[in-house]
Amino acid sequence: MTITSIRRALVPGAAALTLALSLAACGGNSDSNSASSSASGLKGSLAAGGSSAQEKAQEAWRAGFGAGNPDVTITYDPVGSGTGRDNFYSGAYKFAGSDSAIADTDMSKAKQACGGSDPIEVPVFISPIDIAFNLPGVDKLNLDATTVAKIFAGSIKTWNDPAIAQQNTDVKLPSTAISPVHRSDSSGTTDNFTDWLHQAGGGAWKTEHSSDWPVQGGEAAEGTSGVVGALQDGQGTIGYADDSAVTSTKLGTVSVKVGSEYVAPSADGAAAGLAASTVKDGAADTQLVYTINRTATDPKVYPVFLASYFIACPTYSDKATADIVKGFGQYIVSAPGQQAAAANAKSAPLPTDVAAKAKAILDKIAAK
The missing domain is CATH 3.40.190.10 (Periplasmic binding protein-like II)
Known part of the structure; x- marks a missing residue:
């Protein structure tokens, strides 16, 4: 719904x-x-x-x-x-x-x-943008951009989907339905998040980056605090928010695949991401x-920032x-x-x- x-x-x-x-x-x-x-x-x-x-x-x-x-x-x-x-x-x-x-x-x-x-x-x-989730018993996950794109596009619907399980072999994943949460207001965080999905998602994300959430489905919440609140209030929820709003909560966070490694959100990783980018022509x-480069392969970079x-x-x-x-x-x-x-x-x-x-x-x- x-x-x-x-x-x-x-x-x-x-x-x-x-x-x-x-x-x-x-x-x-x-x-x-x-x-x-x-x-x-x-x-x-x-x-x-x-x-x-x-x-x-x-x-x-x-x-x-x-x-x-x-x-x-x-x-x-x-x-x-x-x-x-x-x-x-x-x-x-x-x-x-x-x-x-x-x-x-x-x-x-x-x-x-x-x-x-x-x-x-x-x-x-x-600042890093955390991909945060609320899944009892799970506080860390590894996911690549293609899998995250399919989750937010609605084609991956449960937490024990093989695409998630294959990247998290040591995690016991429930069959809980996934409930993606996105911003309802025009948001630069959305613009940056969808830019990463588009650049790094291997074609799984079909739209260009946008400040307004570009696909149907999921739950909409206003502002960073609204997204974090919706994540905390639900079960099986996943969303995106500035790191400063997530670190004080008990929400789980995703390490994203960069090259052959999975990288957790960090300020240093975000700074390295800017260093790997270029000034707009x-x-x-x-x-x-x-112009942000979201496809760096250096594991020092956290590209969702x-x-x-x-x-x-x-x-x-x-x-x-x-x-x-x-x-x-x-x-x-x-x-x-x-x-x-x-x-x-x-x-x-x-x-x-x-x-x-x-x-x-x-x-x-x-x-x-």
């Missing part, structure tokens, strides 16, 4: 949805203070949102930035990457977090939001976006907004900012050269 969750109304700034953090109440360690001291004296408030995978990282970033900027208030609403980008295009958000880069088909909307200029897009967060000089972006404009109509967006972005890509995210969200710090390139782009932000 197909179960579809009712998507909640999304009103930017609504109290029921916004995870607001008043930076005036935040403290920080000496590293955070020193990293943000250059932005001290900033005043104002702004709204942002998007990627729910970034939620825990955003909590750490706002706290760290607030240590040196007590007169700044930033709210971040984890409504999903697609809604975050849409609210950025409309002007409701001054910046957005997105687990996938702006699509070419949406670039005109981004430029319009930025007064005709190319938007800023820089990676700020690298034809991007503007305000954009540092990646997301490189999540900070999306902003190069200019804003008032200096206070420009200075806050610029200062916050600079803190995020700084060493203390990346360390704070790694501690709170179990993400991989940006490679030094990538962080330097991102900072150089963020340095361009200014008032009109």
Whole structure:
């Protein structure tokens, strides 16, 4: 049976949805203070949102930035990457977090939001996507991309299917029905997960990558927390979510086949995956976006990961907004900012050269 969750109304700034953090109440360690001291004296408030995978990282970033900027208030609403980008295009958000880069088909909307200029897009967060499941008595499984693709496409229906059993000879698998869970909202996590299925699935996944779940069937849940909740509430469920949301649960996780080995999700593996990828051809000089290679055979790589972006404009109509967006972005890509995210969200710090390139782009932000 197909179960579809009712998507909640999304009103930017609504109290029921916004995870607001008043930076005036935040403290920080000496590293955070020193990293943000250059932005001290900033005043104002702004709204942002998007990627729910970034939620825990955003909590750490706002706290760290607030240590040196007590007169700044930033709210971040984890409504999903697609809604975050849409609210950025409309002007409701001054910046957005997105687990996938702006699509070419949406670039005109981004430029319009930025007064005709190319938007800023820089990676700020690298994290594994866990393939998590709820199967009593089983906490680890080995699966290749073809098998995972067939599970989510609905052609593998029970946990003791030969395709699963052959890769897990030491595991006693029940005949329990498999219940796949996917995101109901437009999601960069979905985009990255389906990109892996498409690239590495050996033809078993028939559609291109997409931020919107592209096949019928399964259970739909909103946001990262919704997927994790559905996995925990069901039996025989399997889904995908940012590692930071899975590690605190009792859900089982999948090690995916890379070359001839099976690789568990890890921050280091995700970082190695970005290193094995290339910068997108034809991007503007305000954009540092990646074409992800999901078919690496080096077992140091965990290929199911997301490189999540900070999306902003190069200019804003008032200096206070420009200075806050610029200062916050600079803190995020700084060493203390990346360390704070790694501690709170179990993400991989940006490679030094990538962080330097991102900072150089963020340095361009200014008032009109």
